[in-house]
Every structure is written in C-alpha cells, then in structure tokens.
Amino acid sequence: MKNKKIGCLIFSTIISMSLVFTGCSNNDKTGKLTSEPKVKEKIVYALNTAPTGVFNPLIANTTYDDAVNDLVYSSFLAYDKDYNLKDDMAESHEISSDNLVYKFKLKKGIKWHDGKDLTMDDIEFTFKTLANKNYEGSSKDVVEKVKGVKEYSEGKADSIEGIKVNGDTIEFHFEKPYSVALGKIGTTPIIPKHIWAEVPVEKWTESSDILGSPVGSGPYKFIKFEKGQSVEFERNDEFYGDKAKTKRFVFKVTNPETVQGELQNGTIDVADVSTLKKKDREDLSQKKFELVNYPKNAILYMGINLRQDRFQDVKVRQALMHGINRKDDLEKRSEGNGVLVNVPMLPSSWAYPKDAGLNEYNYDVEKSKTLLKEAGWEDKDKDGILENSKDEKFKVKLHCPSGNKDQEQRALLIQSNLKDVGIDVEILTMEFSTLMQQVVGDHEFDLYLMANMLPIDPDAKPYWHSTAASDKKNTFGWNISSYKNLEADKLMEQGIEVSDMNKRKEIYKDYAKIMNNDVPWVYFFSPNIVKATNPKLKNFTPNTNLDFIDVENWYIEE
Numbered sequence: 004m005k006n007k008k009i010g011c012l013i014f015s016t017i018i019s020m021s022l023v024f025t026g027c028s029n030n031d032k033t034g035k036l037t038s039e040p041k042v043k044e045k046i047v048y049a050l051n052t053a054p055t056g057v058f059n060p061l062i063a064n065t066t067y068d069d070a071v072n073d074l075v076y077s078s079f080l081a082y083d084k085d086y087n088l089k090d091d092m093a094e095s096h097e098i099s100s101d102n103l104v105y106k107f108k109l110k111k112g113i114k115w116h117d118g119k120d121l122t123m124d125d126i127e128f129t130f131k132t133l134a135n136k137n138y139e140g141s142s143k144d145v146v147e148k149v150k151g152v153k154e155y156s157e158g159k160a161d162s163i164e165g166i167k168v169n170g171d172t173i174e175f176h177f178e179k180p181y182s183v184a185l186g187k188i189g190t191t192p193i194i195p196k197h198i199w200a201e202v203p204v205e206k207w208t209e210s211s212d213i214l215g216s217p218v219g220s221g222p223y224k225f226i227k228f229e230k231g232q233s234v235e236f237e238r239n240d241e242f243y244g245d246k247a248k249t250k251r252f253v254f255k256v257t258n259p260e261t262v263q264g265e266l267q268n269g270t271i272d273v274a275d276v277s278t279l280k281k282k283d284r285e286d287l288s289q290k291k292f293e294l295v296n297y298p299k300n301a302i303l304y305m306g307i308n309l310r311q312d313r314f315q316d317v318k319v320r321q322a323l324m325h326g327i328n329r330k331d332d333l334e335k336r337s338e339g340n341g342v343l344v345n346v347p348m349l350p351s352s353w354a355y356p357k358d359a360g361l362n363e364y365n366y367d368v369e370k371s372k373t374l375l376k377e378a379g380w381e382d383k384d385k386d387g388i389l390e391n392s393k394d395e396k397f398k399v400k401l402h403c404p405s406g407n408k409d410q411e412q413r414a415l416l417i418q419s420n421l422k423d424v425g426i427d428v429e430i431l432t433m434e435f436s437t438l439m440q441q442v443v444g445d446h447e448f449d450l451y452l453m454a455n456m457l458p459i460d461p462d463a464k465p466y467w468h469s470t471a472a473s474d475k476k477n478t479f480g481w482n483i484s485s486y487k488n489l490e491a492d493k494l495m496e497q498g499i500e501v502s503d504m505n506k507r508k509e510i511y512k513d514y515a516k517i518m519n520n521d522v523p524w525v526y527f528f529s530p531n532i533v534k535a536t537n538p539k540l541k542n543f544t545p546n547t548n549l550d551f552i553d554v555e556n557w558y559i560e561e
Contacts, residue, residue: 043559045251046540049265049274052406053231053256055436058217059199060192061132062140062207064439064479066456070254071234072192073551075116075219079107080189082549086459088189092121092220092243094171096189102180102502105188108172113243115195116224123168128196130175130188131155134163137205141481144465145187150176182502183460193220222247222555232256248542248558259408266292272537272559277530278409281338287535293543295534298351300548301454302344305401305417305525308448309484310474313391318378320522324364326371326424332416333528337409341530346515347455347466350529351547354461354508356515364522371424382425389425398427402442402451404435410452413527417450443483445476451483459548461511464495467518486523 050067057063060072081091090096094108113121132138133145134152146152151164165176175188195218202210217225222244223236234254238247255271259278265271266287276284276294288294307314307323314320333341342350345361375381380389380397389397403414411432418428428450433441442448455466465471469487473480494514501507536543542556 040558041561042248042250043539043561044249045253046249046273046557046559047253047255047271049257049262049271050254051257051259051262051275052404052435054228054234054254055439056211056215056228056230057208058214058225058228059194059207061129061138061142061194064141064443065435066454070550071217071225072219073221074223074236074252074554075217075221075225076192076194077219077221078190078192079109080185082190082459082552084544084546084549084552086548088185092193093189096185098185103177105175105177105184106172107174107189110243111171113220114241115197115220116218116239116241117195118241119195119197121193121195121220123171123173125193125196126173127166127168128200129191129193130166130173131163132194132199132204133191135204137203139205139208139479141465142187142191144462145191146175148177148179148181148184150178180500180502182507183462183499186458186460187462195219223252242555245555247555252554258406263287266535266537269537272540273543274535275532276535277340277533278337279533281340284533284535291538293536293538293540295532295536295543295545297532297545298342298349298547299530299532300349300458301456302347302349302529303341303413303454303527304347304452305527306442306448306451306453306484307524308446308450309486309523310446311449313397316378317521318374319380320525321364322371322374322378322424323421323525324522325367325374326426327417327420327525328366329364329525329527330366332413336412336416337528337530340533341528343528344526346518347457347463347524347526348461348511348515348518349457349547352457352461353504354511356512359512359515359519361515361519366420368423375424380425387422387425388427396427397425398429399449400429400431402438402448403430403432404438404452405432406434414452417452443481444479446474446480446483446485447476453483462495462499463514464499467523468492468495484523486521488517488521491517491521 052067054067054071055065057068058071060076063069063072077092079091079093080088083089092110092113094110097106109123115121130146133142134156136156149165151160154160155163167174198213198218215228222239222242224239226235226237228234236252238250240246257265257271262274262276263283266274284294307320329343333339333343344350345363348355375389379391382389401414401417403410414430418430421428442451465481467482467486469492471480471482472485474485491514494510498507498510537559539560541558541560542553545552
C-alpha cells in the first residue's frame with residue numbers, strides 16, 4: 004500500500020487551530036497562509052541513452068525502456084526503501100506455512116489509463132503469458148516453477164494447474180519451495196489483456212504502434228514519445244494510490260557532456276552525473292545542487308561469445324582478465340567511483356562472497372601471454388599478433404554502444420591493453436538498439452561492452468543457466484554469452500529452492516567460485532551512481548535497485 008501523507012490534527016479550540024496552521028502551512032508572497040506548497044508543474048528527468056520504444060514490461064530489454072515502464076505500470080506488491088515488500092495493487096497477500104502457496108487479493112476499483120476496469124482476467128493473462136511457449140522475454144522464471152506450467156507451455160494442458168483464480172483473488176501453487184517467488188510474482192507488472200491479447204505473443208516485439216503507446220495502471224499516463232529525444236507523461240488522476248504530486252513528468256535524452264550545463268540552465272531537474280569528473284560534481288554541489296550517491300544495481304563488463312571455439316578454452320578467458328587493466332579503468336578514468344568485481348554479482352548484495360578467496364585477476368601482461376601460449380596462441384611470425392596452430396590470427400571485433408563516452412573510452416583501453424598481449428581488437432561503435440539486435444538477438448559478435456542490471460534477490464538463473472542461452476538467430480537469450488556449466492546450473496537451482504538465507508549464502512559462494520574460475524565475461528566493476536537534482540526537489544530517495552521509488556511523491560517546490 005502506498006505511504007499515506009500524515010495530515011495535521013485539527014483541535015477544537017482556536018489556540019490549537021492556530022498552532023496547527025503555524026506548523027503545517029506555508030506563507031505565499033502576499034503573506035497569506037497556504038495549506039500546501041506551490042508545486043512546479045513538471046519534473047524533467049535526464050536519460051543519457053534514448054529508450055527504444057519497447058514499452059511493455061514483459062518484453063522490455065533495456066533500463067531506459069524500464070524507466071518508462073516503471074511510471075506507467077504497477078504490480079501486486081512494491082518495495083519500500085529498505086527492500087521490504089508492501090501491498091500495492093494487492094489489498095492483501097498471504098503465504099502458506101509450507102511456503103508452497105502464494106495468495107494475492109486485488110484492490111477494488113483499479114482502472115487502466117484508458118478508463119477500462121482492471122480485472123482478474125488481466126492478472127491471469129499476464130502470468131499465463133509468461134508460461135506461453137512463444138514468450139521470449141526475460142521473465143519466464145517468474146512462473147516456471149508453478150505447478151502445471153511445463154505441461155501448459157508444451158501444449159499438453161489448456162490451463163495451468165497451479166494458478167487458481169477465485170473472484171478477486173489469485174493463488175500460485177508450487178511443487179517445492181521457491182525462495183524468490185514473492186518478489187518475482189509480487190513485482191511483475193500487470194498488462195492489459197484487452198490490448199495485448201489481440202496480438203500473438205511472438206509478434207509483440209513487432210507491434211511498434213502498441214509498444215509505443217503504453218496503457219498501464221500506474222501513477223503516470225503516457226502522453227508522447229519522440230524517438231531519440233523525450234517521453235512525456237501526465238498524472239493519472241484515477242490512480243488507486245496517492246495521486247502524483249507533480250502534474251507532468253518528462254524523460255529527456257541528454258548528452259552526458261552537456262548535462263552539467265543543462266542542470267545549471269534549469270532545462271533538466273534530475274540527472275546521472277556519475278561519469279562527470281569529481282571536480283565538476285563538486286562544482287554542482289557548491290552551486291547548491293543536491294548530490295545523491297548510492298551503489299548501482301549493475302556491473303560493467305565485456306561479454307565473450309562462448310559459441311566460438313577460441314573462447315571455449317578457459318585459459319583464453321582468464322588471459323583476457325589478466326590482460327586488461329581494470330583497476331586503472333576504475334581508479335584513473337572513473338576516479339574510483341565503484342567497486343571492482345571478479346564475479347557477476349553485486350558487491351552490495353548480502354550474497355556477495357567476500358570471504359571466498361577468489362582470484363582477483365590483477366593486471367599482468369606476462370601472465371596473460373603465458374596463459375595464451377598454454378592455450379596454443381603464439382606470435383610465430385613476429386608481427387605482434389598471436390596465431391594458433393592453424394595460423395589463424397587472434398583478431399576480434401568489439402561491439403560498443405555509441406553516444407556512451409564512458410564505454411567508448413573503455414573500448415579504447417581494451418584495444419590498447421590487448422594489443423600488448425598480441426590480440427588485435429577492432430572497435431565497432433553502433434546505436435544501442437543495433438547492438439542489442441546483433442549481440443543479444445542474433446548472437447553475431449566476438450566481444451561486446453554492456454552493463455548487467457541485477458535484481459534485488461541474487462537469482463542468477465535468468466542470466467547464467469544453460470536454459471537461458473539461445474543459439475538461434477533472432478531469438479533473444481539473456482545468457483548472452485551462451486555459458487553452459489551443469490555444476491553451476493545445479494547451484495543456481497539450489498539457490499532459489501532454499502529459504503534459509505545462511506544456506507543460500509553458502510550455495511552462492513560455491514557458485515561464485517565457479518564463475519570466478521570460468522570467467523565467461525571480463526568483469527570490470529560495479530559503479531556507484533551519483534544523481535544531481537534541482538535543490539528544490541522533494542522526496543527523491545532512490546537506492547540501488549529502486550530508481551523511481553515513491554515517484555508519485557516527488558515534487559519541486561517553487
């Protein structure tokens with residue numbers, strides 16, 4: 004349930020009323036008392052990369068589209084600032100004593116932005132979609148362990164045994180405990196059946212008209228999307244919770260190189276300034292801009308295409324880790340604004356294996372060369388580039404998103420460092436949407452640069468389990484590198500079947516040791532986020548996994 008504003012108590016005597024008004028009101032410029040602060044009509048929030056227009060949360064695959072979806076859609080439950088789950092669309096929720104049944108009761112009177120009633124048909128449709136054999140989004144795991152999902156997805160049943168709807172309640176039944184079930188089911192955004200049932204799920208990604216005009220039930224209604232420029236919203240006055248304090252909200256695509264000037268000119272109110280130099284951030288602070296610091300829910304990495312024979316040898320991958328000066332990347336270019344990682348896990352997570360004795364992969368050119376030689380790569384013709392036994396040169400192409408100065412500079416560092424160990428790197432810079440299609444959709448790449456956004460609960464299955472890999476062209480798979488390790492699969496499965504946090508921590512420690520040794524990616528670091536805001540912005544309290552927490556309560560006081 005959304006946080007309720009605590010109002011002032013009004014007492015029956017004149018003196019106590021005076022005290023109430025003194026404590027709860029503001030003076031306007033005429034000296035008259037006003038009960039509420041004057042609020043700026045809109046908040047302009049800067050994005051350094053444009054949304055692609057996939058405004059359906061079940062198939063969105065970028066954080067920039069997710070930002071739009073966060074404002075438009077809603078779910079049964081929501082996290083508070085301490086990561087506790089609270090009722091949102093749900094009137095109430097229950098978990099059975101054996102942790103096998105999860106029950107949610109829907110609030111009455113919730114409406115879609117187009118005025119139609121949100122019903123249990125929409126709820127059931129949303130979750131059945133995730134079990135559809137043709138669904139290719141990243142949320143398959145939300146329902147995969149519900150009873151009967153396997154039979155339904157294989158076409159052996161017309162309904163899902165473990166999803167039971169009764170009036171305004173829905174139950175999810177599991178064969179065995181699923182430790183992340185409440186968070187996954189509870190925070191899955193609900194989509195409108197009357198819109199999306201008209202299109203086969205396998206055609207959703209092609210339905211640009213519907214994708215670009217989302218209809219949700221969240222605190223803001225979508226108004227307009229100007230590709231590459233902005234997304235505009237207006238307050239949802241029929242919202243079931245607290246109405247948004249700000250009438251209009253705008254995402255504006257802003258070049259990181261101009262963000263400082265735009266903040267000072269007042270054309271944007273909130274911006275990520277993490278990539279600014281420290282002195283520039285200090286300058287903003289001195290000019291009274293608020294700076295909010297928190298760990299990001301992501302790690303920066305270089306992905307490796309394990310479908311290629313040359314990368315199947317773990318020594319080659321370990322050589323890449325030793326051959327790139329990751330510490331220099333963090334400390335000099337990023338001014339230490341983050342934490343080096345040696346596994347694909349958030350260092351801010353309770354599950355991060357700080358005491359697992361992991362290989363730190365210090366920068367060591369000679370170690371890198373030795374590992375490559377052991378893997379059969381030597382510079383036999385002395386031209387500075389390694390060859391294998393077939394006299395094939397070690398040449399690679401590195402996909403890098405354009406417009407992201409941070410990643411472009413990282414690509415140059417990689418190119419320079421790997422040249423020193425005998426690997427020739429060609430940098431291919433392209434729009435992020437093109438990179439996503441080539442890398443994630445078509446699997447046509449050698450190496451690529453990206454950030455991996457990780458969930459609050461460290462469920463690794465969607466990213467690293469063998470079943471999450473796709474080797475079919477134009478089929479998105481979030482195990483992008485196509486990493487397959489049966490021992491790691493087993494540990495990932497155990498990690499979501501055990502409820503005891505201490506036992507889960509030990510499981511993830513063993514999992515981390517495997518990922519540290521196998522290095523299916525070159526892990527760089529988990530950056531810290533620094534947001535600069537209009538000094539009059541109120542109730543802005545983002546944290547690691549929740550950029551838009553309580554967005555309906557944000558406002559700028561004029």
